[in-house]
Amino acid sequence: xxDASLYTALSGLETARAGLATTAQDISNVNTPGFQRETAAxxxxxxxxxxxxxxxxxVSSIVQASNAxxxxxxxxxxxxxxxxxxxxxxxxxxxxxxxEPSQYGISEQLSTFWSAWDAVAQNxxxxxxxTALISDAQNIATSLNQASSQLDTLSSQTTTQLSATTGxxxxxxxxxxxxxxxxxxxxxxxxxxxxxDQRNQLVSQLAQDIGATVRTQPDGSATxxxxxxTLVQGNVADTVQIAVSTSxxxxxxxxxxxxxxxxxxxxxxxLLASLNxxxxxxxxxxxxxxxxxxxxxxxxxxxxYYYDSATSAWVSGSGAPMFLNSSTGxxxxxxxxxxxxxxxxxxxxxxxxxxxxxxxxxxxxxGANAQAMAELFNATSGPDKAYRSLIEDIGSQVQxxxxxxxxxxxxxxxxxxxxxxxxxxxxxxxxxxxxxxxxAYQAAAKVIAVTATAMxxxxxxx
Numbered sequence: 001x002x003d004a005s006l007y008t009a010l011s012g013l014e015t016a017r018a019g020l021a022t023t024a025q026d027i028s029n030v031n032t033p034g035f036q037r038e039t040a041a042x043x044x045x046x047x048x049x050x051x052x053x054x055x056x057x058x059v060s061s062i063v064q065a066s067n068a069x070x071x072x073x074x075x076x077x078x079x080x081x082x083x084x085x086x087x088x089x090x091x092x093x094x095x096x097x098x099x100e101p102s103q104y105g106i107s108e109q110l111s112t113f114w115s116a117w118d119a120v121a122q123n124x125x126x127x128x129x130x131t132a133l134i135s136d137a138q139n140i141a142t143s144l145n146q147a148s149s150q151l152d153t154l155s156s157q158t159t160t161q162l163s164a165t166t167g168x169x170x171x172x173x174x175x176x177x178x179x180x181x182x183x184x185x186x187x188x189x190x191x192x193x194x195x196x197d198q199r200n201q202l203v204s205q206l207a208q209d210i211g212a213t214v215r216t217q218p219d220g221s222a223t224x225x226x227x228x229x230t231l232v233q234g235n236v237a238d239t240v241q242i243a244v245s246t247s248x249x250x251x252x253x254x255x256x257x258x259x260x261x262x263x264x265x266x267x268x269x270x271l272l273a274s275l276n277x278x279x280x281x282x283x284x285x286x287x288x289x290x291x292x293x294x295x296x297x298x299x300x301x302x303x304x305y306y307y308d309s310a311t312s313a314w315v316s317g318s319g320a321p322m323f324l325n326s327s328t329g330x331x332x333x334x335x336x337x338x339x340x341x342x343x344x345x346x347x348x349x350x351x352x353x354x355x356x357x358x359x360x361x362x363x364x365x366x367g368a369n370a371q372a373m374a375e376l377f378n379a380t381s382g383p384d385k386a387y388r389s390l391i392e393d394i395g396s397q398v399q400x401x402x403x404x405x406x407x408x409x410x411x412x413x414x415x416x417x418x419x420x421x422x423x424x425x426x427x428x429x430x431x432x433x434x435x436x437x438x439x440a441y442q443a444a445a446k447v448i449a450v451t452a453t454a455m456x457x458x459x460x461x462x
Contacts, residue, residue: 008056013441013448015042015057027427033204035197067422068216071200074419075207075214077412079265082208084405086270087278090158091398094282097150100391106147106289107391109140110384114377120354121367121374130349137322137341144290148336151283155275159250162242162271166252169209169268170239172202173224177237180221184234192220210240210252211265227262229254250275278397285390286336293383294323294334296376304353304369319353319369320345 045056099105113136119129179199183192199222206212206224212231215223224232231238231254239255250272252261263269301319321331326340345351356368376382 008447013445017441027431033201067419070415070419070422072213074412074415075204075212076265077408077415078204079207079211079269080408081405081412082267083211083265083269084401084408086161086267087273088270088398088401088405090154090270090274090278091394091401093154094151094278095394095398097147097154097282098286098391098394106140106143106387107384109136109143110293110387111377112136113140114374117370117374120352121371124354124367124370125364127349130352130354133352134341134346134349138346140293141323141339141341144286144293144336144339147286148283151279151286152337155279155283158271158274158279159242162250162268162275165209165268165271166240166242169206172206172209173232173237173239176202176206176222176224176232177235180232181235183220196220207266209266210261210268211263227264229257229259229261248280282390282394283336285386285393289383289386289390290323290336290339291334292381292386294321294331294339296379296382297322297373298331300369300373300376301353303356305355305358306351306353307364320351322352 042057100107102108113133116129116133116136120133123129176199179195179202183195183199186192186195203212203214203222203224210226212224212226215225217223217234221234222232223230223234226240231240238257240252240261241255243251243253243260245251252263252268252272253259254261263272298321301322304319306319320342322342322345323334323339324331324342325334326338327333342351352370354370355364355366356372357366377384379385
């Protein structure tokens, strides 16, 4: 009987000690990313005592808290926030390329440019207003050049960022595959808990980077997929690479299969949207502004007359163009990157066709064509309208994306809290369990002490 009591008490001591170690492990990892709460699973055992009387306890396993549904929801929320964050950052950078409203912005420069035509119209024979007009035109061309250059630079930076993201993704995929192998090799159970914690942290980062999803297999390994394409299965890891189509569209593909990944979440999705949609859209819009400016001004000039100093004559009906394509020196294919003021007009502002007649001496003091140009400021179409549309679009898109990000961040917080509640560590709860295990330990120790005293009393009585 005494052997049974002592064995029961001993097993109680060992069980309480294991429980205390588990709670200590939980408390020490309360702030460790990816750590999932552990609990000592206690079961009863037959102590094999005298006449089969009595029983003991043991920690049969260390159970790791998990909730596949809440984990998937948290990964999805993390991926959505990363997607919107990456896109919002690029959109904000695009907006920064067009500082409006500003006294140095293109909108103000266009207003100054049209006003300069009015000054020429008021005094067409004077050199000063013509020179000022050329300067204003050059300012607009330079601003358009710079805006286009900023978008090109942003595209290059975004491509570099996407490359860095895919590089990190490939490293994480390899690490997950290695952890899968270790989890399977130790046979799962409590020995694999720390490995699973590490793997969960890697999977979380993969979700943020590329919108990865995970599915745990019966052998304890995790299968990682993106857009239906499996990237990690068991101890085998694929890699992803950047592909660019002939039309300039970016995508991510599987190195092993060549399959295109349907990346709809994670930072990579935001970067791909920026490269394929956001930046090209606004590059096309600013090109449209440059094209409209060149077309509007050059068309109006073509209907006017200017004095050709080379021939000492008024040129009839062929006003020289003001804006050209710097690559070809012609009026065709003008873009924001390549727009320039006609070098010949810069050298000789008298080439500006301000007159609406070539009849001398009226032509010298005729500024009717310049006046017609100045009135284009109020046109319902043309560069001013195109530029206003660009500014309104980018402002609306930045605001919309920012609002979506704020909403999704709230969803992320709720999902993270729900997962933490189900699988995370509560210091208060662990302290309560710690007290319970301490009391159980003290009780078992008391049984041993009482049994020892009883045995001594019996021996003394013999």
